[in-house]
Amino acid sequence: MTDATARLGSRDQDFEQLGIDRSAVRPWEDGARTDGAPGTYEWWYFDAHLDDGAKLVVVFLTKQFTDITQPLTPMIRLELELPDGTAHNKIATFPAGQFTASSEGCDVRIGDHSFSGDLHTYRITAELDGVSVDVTLTGEVPPWRPGTGHWWFGPGRHKLFAWLPAVPQGVVRATYQVGESAPVTTGGSGYHDHNWGNAPVNELINHWYWARGEAGPYTVIASHITAEKRYADTALPVFLLAKDGRVLADDGSRVTFETLGTYRDGTTGKPVAGITRYRYRDGDDTYTVSFVRERDLAAAKLIDNLAGPKKLAARLAGFDGAYLRFTGELRVEHRTGSTLVDTHAAPAIWELMYLGPTHDRPRQGSGD
Known part of the structure; x- marks a missing residue:
């Protein structure tokens, strides 16, 4: 027996009720959409193919989304695969007091690390366990979302999964360093999106x-x-x-x-x-x-x-x-x-x- 099917919010009334413009994405949509309280989750994601053959993923999260009952428990995930195939996968958790995020636009800070931008140009900096990255992402394809970017599950609109591809494609300038090795600066192509919700995924x-x-x-x-x-x-x-x-x-x-x-x-x-x-x-x-x-x-x-x-x-x-x-x-x-x-x-x-x-x-x- 099912509660109901799921649906993408794409009707005129969905846009009206959410205050979202059908024809344009606004900066506040990439800002904080939750407060990190129990029962919510949110993350800002970036990945890139770099010109030297390296691959990079950086994610700032309000908590581990597999357990959203916990209070604000900020996390950073960093994955760097070097051109020779060596992989460095790092995850770190921080005290709640080290997290701030603006609701007016993407400006997320976790400790000394940051993820910020304006739907066109982003700066991402992070250093975990001897692996550091400093990235600039400049959009080439405008921000986009399917419908409102909100999917509702079950009757009403109580259970939400939401997604915004703020930079579907962009030019990357990145500097990365592993341990005591020399820093590497290179270009590349990258992507940024933003997810949030109020029910266990x-x-x-x-x-x-x-x-x-x-x-x-x-x-x-x-x-x-x-x-x-x-x-x-x-x-x-x-x-x-x-x-x-x-x-x-x-x-x-x-x-x-x-x-x-x-x-x-x-x-x-x-x-x-x-x-x-x-x-x-x-x-x-x-x-x-x-x-x-x-x-x-x-x-x-x-x-x-x-x-x-x-x-x-x-x-x-x-x-x-x-x-x-x-x-x-x-x-x-x-x-x-x-x-x-x-x-x-x-x-x-x-x-x-x-x-x-x-x-x-x-x-x-x-x-x-």
């Missing part, structure tokens, strides 16, 4: 694939979210395709999704697609976006982030959430009718987040 969403990348003149953000069983396993597609900085396609209802080459991951035990494919049709035009896995950047059981009684309770409850991050090739293909118009390929990063029980028998074309 694992009670709303079973799993999602999320990806972003650039190939030739194209920028892609693509996600396939599958709601929990109580919300009828509702598929919640997200799709943005821009070309030369101009949005070409962003109507999730026109997207079909399929998984190919599914295998069982040895670390997490989760079924993982070797290829995830999004196909967007608009009249005679078809855009096919494929992410082809080459290797893992991360594979972890979420229970390993818990400790003490919480970890024991999660184990007794059978919680088996997992997080996997991949790197590989993004392919974008545009056809008009049967005629190939153009095709481009480039490296990309994407993820699979499992929050609910594993669907052991994936259905091709659904991602479930």
